[in-house]
Amino acid sequence: METNSDPLPFPHWFSKSQATHDVARGIMQYGPIARTPLAQVFNLSQGALSRITSDLIYDGVIEEMPAGSAQGGTLPEAITPPDTGGRRGRPQTALRIREDEHTFIGVNIHDGAITASEVNAMCRPIGGDVTEPITNRSPEAITAQIARIVSAVISPDAPWPAAIGLSLGGHIDDDRFVTFAPFLYWDAIVDLGALVQRATGIPTKVYNDLDSILLYECWFGDAIGVPRFAVITMGAGVGYSISDCGNPIDNPDKSYGLAGHVLIDPQGPRCSSGHIGCSQCLTSDSIAEEYSGIVGHVATFEEFARDLQANTPQARRLGERTCFRLGVLVATVANLAMPTTVLISGESSFIAKKNREFIRKGIDTYRHSQAAPVSFTIPQFSWRLWSDSAAARAIAEFIS
Ligand SMILES: [Zn+2]
Known part of the structure; x- marks a missing residue:
């Protein structure tokens, strides 16, 4: 067993002040972006920002796009892009990462x-x-x-x-x-x-x-500039993570699956730790076991998925029940952590894609009727x- 604990050498694109690295990251997240909104994002003067972007251009990290091509990126909610419409003046050039380097x-x-x-x-x-x-x-x-x-x-x-x-x-x-x-x-x-x-x-x-x-969602995906963004995954396990203003909230215990045993259905199946109806009932193994009990023989998760695809009544009902339970978990996350939006992913999120209305029913059962509807998205899953x-x-x- 390897016991050497010297840090592994890891390359860095460039080595400059923290502010310079922050601006490069900002161009990655919000770019292509013009200098004026970029200075607003980092609360820098135009002069300070220009010096930083000159350094980054010189180092080959970023480049200017052709004149007049400013905007197009995703800005944080608090930042309003400069209004240049109808006014004379030099159009702002947008900056972007030299991504193919x-x-x-x-x-x-x-x-x-x-x-x-x-x-x-x-x-x-x-x-x-x-x-x-x-x-x-x-x-x-x-x-x-x-x-x-x-x-x-x-x-x-x-x-x-x-x-x-x-x-x-x-x-x-x-x-x-x-x-x-x-x-x-x-x-x-x-x-x-x-x-x-x-x-x-x-x-x-x-x-x-x-x-x-x-982190992918915060830097390159749907969480760019979103005040608070939660991810729930269902598959072999149940995962949960949340970001604040584009920064994943860190905690050393996160990777132990802290949302894996939250009560979501008092009548649900028993998990291996002995809980009744905890969020483990969203895992593939638990769904396969529950489905086996319903159809009266030992069924795999793949068999359930096939039957769900074929829309057999037994598979459809378990799919709907699973999505109601997922909705309860989404409501729990929404009520306690107050995310702007919840992303549902994982290899069995196709079940959720089929039954959005049951997720909504699960959410509504545990959320105040006058509270804003919880925004959730279920992108197409791929490894x-x-x-x-x-x-x-x-x-x-x-x-x-
Ligand atoms: Zn449990």
């Missing part, structure tokens, strides 16, 4: 499989992704498999990857040591960052998968989004 590899280890993909510095996909089932869960075998998949997704036409971001469901210390990974059944701490870095020759950091999803999100974490470190 660097590439990153994202890898996600999920329940039984590994997905890898390549992205540019704005986390935009390059080429196709690869998903392979895990055949051997030992750290050495998984490392060898990751190295093979990574080499398959590296594009020969793009710059060599600056870093690998690797995510999994579990607890990771120092962005490298996997100390808890319920889907991998490892019984000792594994220095997965060092193993993958050695096998690929590419600087590697390891992150929690849900933290990665949230690629999870591997790209792991790369997003690596990008965030690369630019900070």
